[in-house]
Amino acid sequence: MTTGAPTRTETTAPPKAGLLIAVLVGSAFVMILNETILSVALRDLTVDLGVPATTVQWLTSGFLLTMAVVIPITGYLLERFTPRAVFLTSLSLFSAGTLLAALAPGFEVLLAGRVVQAAGTAVMVPLLMTTIMRLVPPERRGATMGTITIVIAVAPALGPTIGGAVLAGLGWRWMFGLVLPLALIALVVGARYLRLTSQTRKVPFDVVSVLLSAVGFGGLLYGLSSIGESGGGEHPVPPWVAIAVGVVALAVFVGRQLRLQRADAALLDLRVFTRRPFSVAVTTSVPLFMCLIGASAILLPLYLQTVLGVSTFVSGLAVLPGGLVLGLLGRPVGTLFDRVGARPLVLPGAIATAAALWLFATLGAGSPLVAVIGIHVLLMAGLGLMMTPLMTEALGSLPDHLYSHGSAVLSTLQQVAGALGTAVFVTVAALGSAAGAAAPDEAGLRTAFVVAGVVGLVALVSATFVRGTRRDGPRSDDDAVAADSAA
Known part of the structure; x- marks a missing residue:
């Protein structure tokens, strides 16, 4: 490595690498689930807490925004501290925020609990991505990264289903009360088994x-x-x-x-954008996550409850098939990526995603529930074909010393995209609804789905730039330095 190149943070693969990854995946799943678990409870929370719907949506947007603010720091954290220290801090913050939210007497304290939860969650996904990139050989990264799809895609997709079931039987506080024991178990297991041999270095904050x-x-x-x-x-x-x-x-x-x-x-090394595969994959991921969080997890439950008039429990069940499809596709799509590369998977996925979003815009008060479920399954299938290849393509194009920064950039933009999608689509739905409406009506939601359809077309255009051949492994550090000098 030439003089002046960043010092690597070496991580030696332990004998139980599979167990360590499983602990990280399980912990991240429980934490990311909280992004959208409250989405089906927004209507109930407006009544219980006495605030309007566009204020209550900050319980989701605030969670995503906090993650977007904290995630850029993870590049620094993963270089400065050991993976064990980062993991324990992350789970401790999440557990404290969950307890605060469960006991919250009003909206302000509930929002504070969500912010503390998000501060812990923000660190987990970059830690998981960086660990996988360092412990898993290039030829198996696609399949292994497919498991991350379960965390960052399926968990938010299943959030409304689980939230609806809990809300129907126990009330919104139990959404946090049932998660807290799982978080504490993950904390104990991680403290016992997560012991990676690593080298840290002092970097400025x-x-x-x-x-x-x-x-x-x-x-x-x-x-x-x-x-x-x-x-x-x-x-x-x-x-x-x-x-x-x-x-x-x-x-x-x-x-x-x-x-x-x-x-x-x-704080965030932007030289990752000098790699074309990384830049293209990130550009395509932004509209993808806008639609995943904003359209699927927020707009769709609002449509089901306010336009079709179904209960929170039924609306949660309605999105369950799509969430299962997204989860089931993660590992097979990752295996296919290891064989054929990203383009043969991403392009069909982008087409299916855009088609599903435009089909949502045709729905109305008389649309059958089975049609809504079918369109949602199509949307989730499209997103499933895109997500794992894009993440693996992005990080796989980077040298070792940029893994932590690449995962931080990717995670930051994904969360910002989700928060922006939520804010934009809810805003459009509110502005398109009748004056004085307590919640977005049919016309407002249709307008919001049209905007989501346009975002889907943007993702489709960006997907055409994804390369068609698979590259085995990242660039060497010498190649990286040469590229940085040229850039």
Whole structure:
């Protein structure tokens, strides 16, 4: 490696690598499940907590936003601290947030609990991705990364189903009360078995970058959600001002990272974008996650409950088949990626995703429930064909010393995309509904699904740039340094 290249964080594969990955996957599944478990309870929470629907949706958007703010720090954390220390901190935060949410007397405390939960969850997915990339040989990464699909895709997809069942029988507090023992069990098991031999190095922690990231993403989400909440009326901070501040802060954040990375001091090393496969995969993943979280996990339950008038339990069951399809596709699609590469899988998936979103836009009050379920299954099948190949293609194109930063960038943009999708689609649904409507109506939801269909077409266009051949393994560090110098 040439002088000035980043120092690697070496991780020696332990004898029980499969067990360690299983512990991480199980822990991450329980944590990511909480992204959307409250989505079917939004209507009930508006009554119990006495706040409007566009404010309650911050229990989901706030969770995603907190993850987007914290995830960029994980590149630093995974270099500075051992995987064991990062894991224990992550589970401890999540458990504390879950307990706080279960005992919350009102909306403010419940939101605080969700934020603490998200701070712990944010660290887990990059830790899982980085561990897999370092412990699993290149020829088996596709199949192994397929298990991550269960975590970052199936868990949010199953959230409404589990949430609906718990809400129907026990109440919303038990959504957290039942998760807490699982989190504590994962914490104990991880403390016992997660022992990776690793080398850490002292890297600078740039507080200014963290603040810029928080202001940037927070401004965007606050502005978009405020438009729907205020309906264009008065608001303490004008929505468009918040959006403008967010955009400027993110631009400054990017510029600062480009300067800091010359001295290997960036909070988030953006040299990962000098790899074309990584850039294309990330660009395609953004609209994908906007639709997964915003359209599937938020808009669809709202449509089922407010337009079709089904119960929260039935709406949860309605999305279960699609969630199962998404989970069942993870491992087989990953195995196919190891054989044929990304393009033969991503393109059909993008076509199916766009078609399903436009079919949602044709639904109305008289649409049969079986048709809704069928369209949702098509959407989940399309997303399942895309997700594992895109993640593996992105991280597999990076050298070892950029794994942690690549996983942090990928996870950050995925969560931002989910939060943006939620804010944009809920805002459009609110603005498209009749004046004075307590919740989005049929016309507003149809408009939101049309916007989701346009986002699906963007994903389809981006998918055409995914390469058609499979590459065995990442670039060497010498290749990486040469590419960085050229860039």
